[in-house]
Amino acid sequence: MKEKARTVLFWFILIQPFLDLYWFYHGTLANILPFTLPTIIRILAVATLVCLYFSSQNSWQKLSREKWLLIYIILLVVYSALHLLHVQHFTSVSPNNYGYTASGEIFYLIRMMLPLTVLYLTNELDFDQKQLQLVIEGISGLFSGTIVVSNLFVISLKSYETGTISANFFEWFFNPNIGYSHMASKGFFNFTNMISAVLFMLLPLMLFYLFTSFSWHTVLLNVVQALAMIEIGTKVAAIGLIGGIIIGLILFGLHKYLIKDVKNGGKAFLVAVLIEVGSLLILPFGPAIQRYNYEIYLAKQSDHDLTDEKKELAAGLQKYPSGEKRAEFLRYFIKKNYQEYALNPKFVFKSYPYQYDPEFWLKIMNEPGQARMENRHIEKAMLNQVVKTNNNKLDKLFGISYIRENNIFNLERDFTAQIYSLGWLGMLLFVGPYLAVLFYGAYRWLRYKSARTYLVSSLIVASGFILLAAFSSGNVVDFLTASFILAFVEGNLLVQVRKKEAIQYKIANLS
Numbered sequence: 001m002k003e004k005a006r007t008v009l010f011w012f013i014l015i016q017p018f019l020d021l022y023w024f025y026h027g028t029l030a031n032i033l034p035f036t037l038p039t040i041i042r043i044l045a046v047a048t049l050v051c052l053y054f055s056s057q058n059s060w061q062k063l064s065r066e067k068w069l070l071i072y073i074i075l076l077v078v079y080s081a082l083h084l085l086h087v088q089h090f091t092s093v094s095p096n097n098y099g100y101t102a103s104g105e106i107f108y109l110i111r112m113m114l115p116l117t118v119l120y121l122t123n124e125l126d127f128d129q130k131q132l133q134l135v136i137e138g139i140s141g142l143f144s145g146t147i148v149v150s151n152l153f154v155i156s157l158k159s160y161e162t163g164t165i166s167a168n169f170f171e172w173f174f175n176p177n178i179g180y181s182h183m184a185s186k187g188f189f190n191f192t193n194m195i196s197a198v199l200f201m202l203l204p205l206m207l208f209y210l211f212t213s214f215s216w217h218t219v220l221l222n223v224v225q226a227l228a229m230i231e232i233g234t235k236v237a238a239i240g241l242i243g244g245i246i247i248g249l250i251l252f253g254l255h256k257y258l259i260k261d262v263k264n265g266g267k268a269f270l271v272a273v274l275i276e277v278g279s280l281l282i283l284p285f286g287p288a289i290q291r292y293n294y295e296i297y298l299a300k301q302s303d304h305d306l307t308d309e310k311k312e313l314a315a316g317l318q319k320y321p322s323g324e325k326r327a328e329f330l331r332y333f334i335k336k337n338y339q340e341y342a343l344n345p346k347f348v349f350k351s352y353p354y355q356y357d358p359e360f361w362l363k364i365m366n367e368p369g370q371a372r373m374e375n376r377h378i379e380k381a382m383l384n385q386v387v388k389t390n391n392n393k394l395d396k397l398f399g400i401s402y403i404r405e406n407n408i409f410n411l412e413r414d415f416t417a418q419i420y421s422l423g424w425l426g427m428l429l430f431v432g433p434y435l436a437v438l439f440y441g442a443y444r445w446l447r448y449k450s451a452r453t454y455l456v457s458s459l460i461v462a463s464g465f466i467l468l469a470a471f472s473s474g475n476v477v478d479f480l481t482a483s484f485i486l487a488f489v490e491g492n493l494l495v496q497v498r499k500k501e502a503i504q505y506k507i508a509n510l511s
Contacts, residue, residue, distance in 0.1 A: 002059075005052035006125040009118070012045045013135050013488045017142040020481040022157055022190045035107065042480055046114045049121055059124070069120075072429075079398075079429055080109050083422065087401035091390045093356040098386070098404040108402040112430045115483035119433065122491020129455065132492050133209055139485060140202045141221055143195060144228035146187035151231050159184035159192040159233045159287070169231060172285040180294060184233025184287035192234060193412070193475035194482045199229050200240035201466035201489065207248035208458035211268040219271055226275050233287030236469045242283070244465065245276045251461060255454040262454055295373070309337050313365075330358035334365070341365045342372050351409040352382040360385050379411045383420050399423035402478070412474035431477050437490040438463045444497035451497040459493040 019038035023029050030036055053059050063069065084105060090097060127135075150156035154168050158181055166182035167175065186192045206225055210218045226245075229237040249272055256262045283289055313333060320326040334354045338345065343364065348354050354361045364372060364381065371377055386408060387395050399405075402421040411417035418427040441460045444451040466486050470476035477483055 001052050001055045002125060005049055005121065006127065006131075008045070008049055008052060009121060009125060009488075010127070010131060010135060012049070013118075013484060014138045014142075016481045016484055017139060017146070017189070020189045020191065020194070022188055025190045039111065039480070042114060042484070043110070046117055050117065053121055053124065062124075076113065076429055079425055083109070083398045083401075083426055086392075086394055086398040087404070090400070090404070091392075092386060092404075093389060094353075095356075099407040100401055100403045104403045105401050111480060112478075114480065115487040116430070116433060118484055119437070119487035119491045122488050123494040126495055127492055133213070135488065136202060136205045137209065137218075137221055139198070140206055140225050143187070143189070143199060143202075144221070144225040146189070147185055147195075147228040147231055148224050150187045151185040156185035156187055156231075157189070158182070159186040160291075169227070180233060180287040180290035183231075183290065185231045187228075191475055191479055191481070192232060193236065193469075193473045194479045196229070196232055196234040196237040196240070197466050197469035197473065197476045198482050198485055199225060199232070200236055200244060200469050201462045201486065203229075203240065203244040204248050204251065204458045204461040204465065205489075207245070207252070207272060208454060210272060211252050211262065211265045212454065214264070214268045218268075222271070222275060226279055230279060230282055230286045230288070233291060234473065235288060235292070236473050238283055238286070238288035240465065240469065241279055242276065245272055245279070247461060248272065249276075251454075251457055255457065259452055259454075261452075306340065309340050312337075327358055330362055331355055334358055334361050337365075342369060344375065344378065347378050347382065347409065351379075352385065357385065357389075376412055379409045380413075380416070382408055383411060387420070395423065397423045397425050399426055406478075410475065410478070413472075414470035414474050414477045416471075417474055418477065434463070434467060434477070434486060434490060437494060438467060441490075441493045441497050448497075450499070453496065456493065456496045459489060459496060463490050463493060 019041060024036055024038050033040065054063075084102065087100070087105060088102065090100065092098060147156065148169075151165065151168050154165055156165050157163070158165055160181040165185050167178045171178065172183060184192075186195060189195050202225065206218075206222050210222050226241055229241040249269070252262065252265060252269065252272075256265060316329040316333060317326065320329045331354060334348065338348045338354075338361075341364075343361070348361065352360065360382075364378065383400075383405065386404070387400060390400065399418075399422040400420060405411065405417065405421040411420060415427060415431060418431050422430060438460065441451075441456065441463070445456055445460060463486065466476060466482065466489075470482075475482075476486070
């Protein structure tokens with residue numbers, strides 16, 4: 001049964017790119033059932049894995065000996081019950097309580113438990129290095145290949161906005177007037193930031209296979225992934241590509257010349273350097289740099305002369321210093337001038353509607369233009385205002401609920417986002433394990449020579465990369481495609497850093 005479970009998990013992780021296809025989350029396919037098809041498939045798959053693994057009596061016996069794990073499971077259950085009880089009662093300015101439903105919140109908690117289950121099972125099922133390589137290269141090829149090919153034929157979905165791109169990679173060099181939103185490609189996938197984070201995570205592992213299994217197909221996969229990371233057009237992908245290759249080269253040098261567990265790699269080193277140089281030459285023509293320049297332009301525009309608007313605002317506030325008349329004037333003024341103040345209409349009309357709290361938006365309008373342009377700043381400001389209105393000290397421990405936080409706006413900064421939705425306790429219980437595994441792997445690497453392998457180093461760096469991306473741009477931990485792949489990588493990290501112990505344990509059992 002353990003072998004069957006390993007096979008199911010192998011294919012389950014490998015199909016994650018297919019489960020992130022755009023059409024599963026938009027249009028007819030998204031509305032067939034109460035929950036999206038990929039989520040249902042994932043729940044069924046994890047349930048199958050659990051049944052297969054625990055069909056063996058040895059698995060139950062092993063679990064019963066892991067006291068800390070049992071305590072953690074109990075804490076998860078107790079926290080979840082307290083969290084659901086806490087978020088039921090909420091004071092807000094929103095007439096629909098920001099769309100909160102108990103069923104939606106329960107479903108979210110279950111979703112958050114799924115990757116943690118996969119992390120545990122991956123560690124227990126003990127994948128060999130060849131299987132790990134097949135999964136990593138397969139995921140990279142599916143994501144990157146789809147992005148590159150769809151870009152080439154100009155059928156890729158835009159990374160920003162909706163619709164398909166207007167120009168492929170080759171047109172970047174001949175038409176400088178293509179807007180970044182018409183260039184940036186995400187293939188046929190749903191979440192741009194999530195794909196960027198996953199590709200960033202895969203980069204050190206793909207370089208590891210380039211250096212240790214040098215062949216035409218590892219070269220091709222690395223080149224295609226680099227091109228995909230440029231074409232997707234996000235800062236995480238662009239900076240991650242340049243910085244990731246540099247770190248990958250340093251990691252290779254460390255293991256070749258200091259730790260000395262890598263023998264060859266000269267050709268691979270040259271290929272990696274060429275990919276780095278090529279990326280540096282292409283990036284100025286790509287969407288990431290164009291978007292950066294456009295943001296600078298918008299920031300300057302947001303600080304344009306607002307003299308007339310400020311005069312109108314001052315006169316109105318002087319005329320209506322308080323009461324409902326003041327609120328009516330502010331609603332009128334905000335609706336009329338939000339564009340002049342460079343406010344994101346999604347925030348003003350949908351996330352935290354100005355009608356319900358015009359004083360909040362007055363405060364935002366009085367901030368400098370650059371602050372008004374910074375999405376994460378406004379996202380946090382809206383959430384802080386919601387927390388302030390609720391005025392419950394327990395929000396720090398148990399959060400305001402994922403449903404509310406997501407319906408306001410999905411804060412593009414993981415860890416902080418989970419503190420808002422789940423509270424500090426929930427963030428530590430649901431997200432903390434990923435950090436704990438990373439730190440544990442680093443600790444084992446530093447302490448034990450047997451754990452100081454090139455693969456372990458690459459797995460540690462890969463885990464660090466995606467968690468850094470999660471903090472930088474968000475949309476990782478709460479999204480199952482990324483969190484399942486992260487769980488699989490970290491599960492294999494645990495296997496590798498404790499490999500010697502596992503072998504000794506098996507020998508002891510056999511004897």
